[in-house]
Amino acid sequence: MLEIKGLTKKYGKFLALDNLNLHVDRGEIFGFVGPNGAGKTTTMRIICGLLRATGGTVLVDGVNAIANPQEIKRKVGYVPDFFGVYDNLKVMEYMEFYGDMYGMDKEDVDEVAEGLLELVNLADKKETFVDTLSRGMKQRLCVARALIHNPDLLILDEPNSGLDPRARFEMKEVLKNLGSMGKTIMISSHILPELAEMCTSIGIMERGRLMLSGRVEDIMHQTRISRPIHMRAYAPDFADAREGRDYIVTLLMEQPEISRVNFTEDEILLSFTGEEEDAARLLKYLISKNVLVSNFYREKENLESLFLEITGRAKA
Numbered sequence: 490m491l492e493i494k495g496l497t498k499k500y501g502k503f504l505a506l507d508n509l510n511l512h513v514d515r516g517e518i519f520g521f522v523g524p525n526g527a528g529k530t531t532t533m534r535i536i537c538g539l540l541r542a543t544g545g546t547v548l549v550d551g552v553n554a555i556a557n558p559q560e561i562k563r564k565v566g567y568v569p570d571f572f573g574v575y576d577n578l579k580v581m582e583y584m585e586f587y588g589d590m591y592g593m594d595k596e597d598v599d600e601v602a603e604g605l606l607e608l609v610n611l612a613d614k615k616e617t618f619v620d621t622l623s624r625g626m627k628q629r630l631c632v633a634r635a636l637i638h639n640p641d642l643l644i645l646d647e648p649n650s651g652l653d654p655r656a657r658f659e660m661k662e663v664l665k666n667l668g669s670m671g672k673t674i675m676i677s678s679h680i681l682p683e684l685a686e687m688c689t690s691i692g693i694m695e696r697g698r699l700m701l702s703g704r705v706e707d708i709m710h711q712t713r714i715s716r717p718i719h720m721r722a723y724a725p726d727f728a729d730a731r732e733g734r735d736y737i738v739t740l741l742m743e744q745p746e747i748s749r750v751n752f753t754e755d756e757i758l759l760s761f762t763g764e765e766e767d768a769a770r771l772l773k774y775l776i777s778k779n780v781l782v783s784n785f786y787r788e789k790e791n792l793e794s795l796f797l798e799i800t801g802r803a804k805a
């Protein structure tokens with residue numbers, strides 16, 4: 490659906506995109522993550538035919554975005570990170586204005602717009618002035634507007650910025666619905682966990698380069714691997730605390746999923762590479778060996794730290 494090869498963008502001497510390669514399949518919700526200045530907006534604007542690339546190719550459904558910026562605008566719907574003033578337009582008039590830009594008949598626009606406003610939960614706001622909508626509503630209206638010409642690919646640049654948790658939730662529901670309708674969606678954010686919840690695949694960008702991309706499950710798996718287990722344990726069969734501790738260490742080191750055992754002042758920290766079930770089995774095993782265990786817990790999947798690790802590594 491979306492195929493980016495060797496995409497390069499220079500602003501003067503500054504290299505904003507450095508040989509970017511990216512592939513998104515039809516029907517995917519692709520999350521584009523990266524810190525400020527990574528090049529997300531630049532990439533998105535090039536895909537939409539709004540900005541000229543310095544080099545490389547971008548194909549949307551086989552159409553070359555760089556050679557055919559006009560044709561690409563029919564294929565792609567774009568929700569920019571920043572939207573301007575609305576000059577006394579009502580919601581429905583706003584939709585009609587955009588439909589007209591795509592050369593659609595008023596009747597067609599009205600019919601399509603009805604459905605889209607329904608989809609983004611603004612059906613009861615048709616006669617409301619756009620200026621008076623809340624930020625979350627404006628964002629959703631922007632999504633409806635970007636879909637007016639029925640594009641195959643919807644690109645949203647930071648649609649959640651400035652939204653409160655409720656509005657974020659509503660936006661997420663709208664995007665999930667679109668995903669299930671078979672639209673291909675690309676959405677950017679600098680918050681990885683937020684995207685991981687609703688995306689099928691993600692790419693992490695840093696300073697114009699793609700650092701990592703893949704299916705969310707695979708990336709989550711990677712983070713699972715690096716999550717340690719914390720616990721407290723006692724071996725009541727041993728009067729001598731030191732012997733008890735040696736006994737516990739021996740049991741733990743026999744486990745293939747445990748690569749390291751660290752004793753801190755009040756707990757034991759295990760480097761653990763197993764799945765959730767392996768962790769549960771380990772607990773059962775320890776108890777079966779008459780080790781008393783308390784405070785057994787595994788660190789949460791921490792996408793944010795993975796993100797920092799990846800983007801931090803790039804700076805090193």
Ligand SMILES: Nc1ncnc2c1ncn2[C@@H]1O[C@H](COP(=O)(O)OP(=O)(O)OP(=O)(O)O)[C@@H](O)[C@H]1O
Binds near residue numbers: 525
């Ligand atoms: N018109 C421009 N002229 C010069 N430099 C630019 C221009 N637009 C963007 N840049 C630079 O290109 C780099 C990438 O910018 P871009 O807006 O694509 O990043 P981003 O990932 O969208 O960041 P953010 O999360 O802040 O929106 C930045 O270093 C930015 O300063």
Ligand SMILES: [Mg+2]
Binds near residue numbers: 531570646
């Ligand atoms: Mg941006």
